[in-house]
Amino acid sequence: xxxxxxxxxxxxxxxxxxxxxxxxxxxxxxxxxxxxxxxxxxxxxxxxxxxxxxxxxxxxxxxxxxxxxxxxxxxxxxxxxxxxxxxxxxxxxxxxxxxxxxxxxxxxxxxxxxxxxxxxxxxxxxxxxxxxxxxxxxxxxxxxxxxxxxx
Amino acid sequence: xxxxxxxxxxxxxxxxxxxxxxxxxxxxxxxxxxxxxxxxxxxxxxxxxxxxxxxxxxxxxxxxxxxxxxxxxxxxxxxxxxxxxxxxxxxxxxxxxxxxxxxxxxxxxxxxxxxxxxxxxxxxxxxxxxxxxxxxxxxxxxxxxxxxxxxxxxxxxxxxxxxxxxxxxxxxxxxxxxxxxxxxxxxxxxxxxxxxxxxxxxxxxxxxxxxxxxxxxxxxxxxxxxxxxxxxxxxxxxxxxxxxxxxxxxxxxxxxxxxxxxx
Numbered sequence: 579x580x581x582x583x584x585x586x587x588x589x590x591x592x593x594x595x596x597x598x599x600x601x602x603x604x605x606x607x608x609x610x611x612x613x614x615x616x617x618x619x620x621x622x623x624x625x626x627x628x629x630x631x632x633x634x635x636x637x638x639x640x641x642x643x644x645x646x647x648x649x650x651x652x653x654x655x656x657x658x659x660x661x662x663x664x665x666x667x668x669x670x671x672x673x674x675x676x677x678x679x680x681x682x683x684x685x686x687x688x689x690x691x692x693x694x695x696x697x698x699x700x701x702x703x704x705x706x707x708x709x710x711x712x713x714x715x716x717x718x719x720x721x722x723x724x725x726x727x728x729x
Numbered sequence: 730x731x732x733x734x735x736x737x738x739x740x741x742x743x744x745x746x747x748x749x750x751x752x753x754x755x756x757x758x759x760x761x762x763x764x765x766x767x768x769x770x771x772x773x774x775x776x777x778x779x780x781x782x783x784x785x786x787x788x789x790x791x792x793x794x795x796x797x798x799x800x801x802x803x804x805x806x807x808x809x810x811x812x813x814x815x816x817x818x819x820x821x822x823x824x825x826x827x828x829x830x831x832x833x834x835x836x837x838x839x840x841x842x843x844x845x846x847x848x849x850x851x852x853x854x855x856x857x858x859x860x861x862x863x864x865x866x867x868x869x870x871x872x873x874x875x876x877x878x879x880x881x882x883x884x885x886x887x888x889x890x891x892x893x894x895x896x897x898x899x900x901x902x903x904x905x906x907x908x909x910x911x912x913x914x915x916x917x918x919x920x921x922x923x924x925x926x927x928x929x930x931x932x933x934x935x936x937x938x939x940x941x942x943x944x945x946x947x948x949x950x951x952x953x954x955x956x957x958x959x960x961x962x963x964x965x966x967x968x969x970x971x972x973x974x975x976x977x978x979x980x981x982x983x984x985x986x987x988x989x990x991x992x
Binding site for chain 1: 778
């Protein structure tokens with residue numbers, strides 16, 4: 579479980595902006611995971627299980643926020659920022675990649691990062707996000723096309 | 730080349746890029762890519778994009794973690810919150826229907842993977858417990874050694890096997906006491922704590938394991954804490970302390986002999 583914490587934090591960092599909120603989310607995820615360890619099947623993989631707990635916590639937080647009147651606007655992003663250009667400086671490029679990914683709508687971003695960075699199988703991504711596998715594939719496709727064309 | 734070309738779709742391209750394509754489908758996809766420049770270009774672009782994203786986000790998992798996310802600390806906070814008495818912990822285990830059976834490994838077959846996993850859990854639990862409890866000057870244990878008989882009876886009941894605290898006095902270490910641990914994966918474990926004249930503390934973790942599981946001594950090493958762990962005769966044993974590996978080896982030999990789990 580301990581070995582998964584950096585990856586959880588990285589993924590939380592892609593969901594939320596505020597540092598404190600990121601660490602709070604991971605912290606709550608670990609606490610809940612410890613509470614539920616006894617319900618976990620022996621053969622269940624640890625990583626997808628933890629990501630599922632964290633995703634559920636994240637979703638309920640977003641809902642809470644919405645009910646107090648703070649709708650998240652994920653789509654009003656400057657589209658030009660999504661283009662991944664070949665810039666000379668590697669570090670600038672890395673930053674651009676992160677920024678472009680962060681500016682994707684949340685539903686596309688989650689799928690893209692769980693697949694590419696966290697290396698979960700498509701089936702596990704579907705489980706974590708509680709969506710059909712067909713939706714995983716279409717979101718993955720849309721995320722990649724957006725990054726590719728910057729639109 | 731087979732006569733029938735299975736239809737290749739967008740999902741196959743992604744699976745190809747992500748290494749999630751079924752091996753049997755791979756040749757067909759590769760033929761398709763060779764024959765379809767547009768798809769090949771797209772696959773190449775996705776691949777490059779994937780590598781860029783992975784490289785960019787790799788660094789994000791190496792950032793130092795804040796103390797609030799230390800698992801040892803979170804477990805420590807939970808234990809303090811739940812402290813009350815050890816009876817509470819025991820009653821929770823009973824309420825959950827676990828603990829008496831001796832844990833998740835009890836009914837599983839002993840494959841190399843299982844043994845490895847059991848050892849990994851054993852080592853991690855020993856390290857985490859040691860980090861949490863050995864530094865606690867006031868409450869390192871729940872039942873003190875003055876009540877050794879009670880301690881041994883209690884732990885024996887909880888672990889469903891006779892637990893006799895190893896005698897380490899020949900090596901200069903004396904039993905402080907013990908506590909019951911609710912471990913990961915639903916089993917109960919006993920933690921025995923010893924110290925010497927200089928208050929150097931040793932943690933000994935005992936955890937029932939499937940009778941079929943066997944693992945020879947393995948060396949544990951993490952952040953200055955050394956230890957050894959092994960599984961024999963249905964018992965997982967781990968000893969950890971901030972001591973040189975040689976001292977740990979001597980302690981491990983003594984503990985193994987006392988518990989009747991020596992190799």
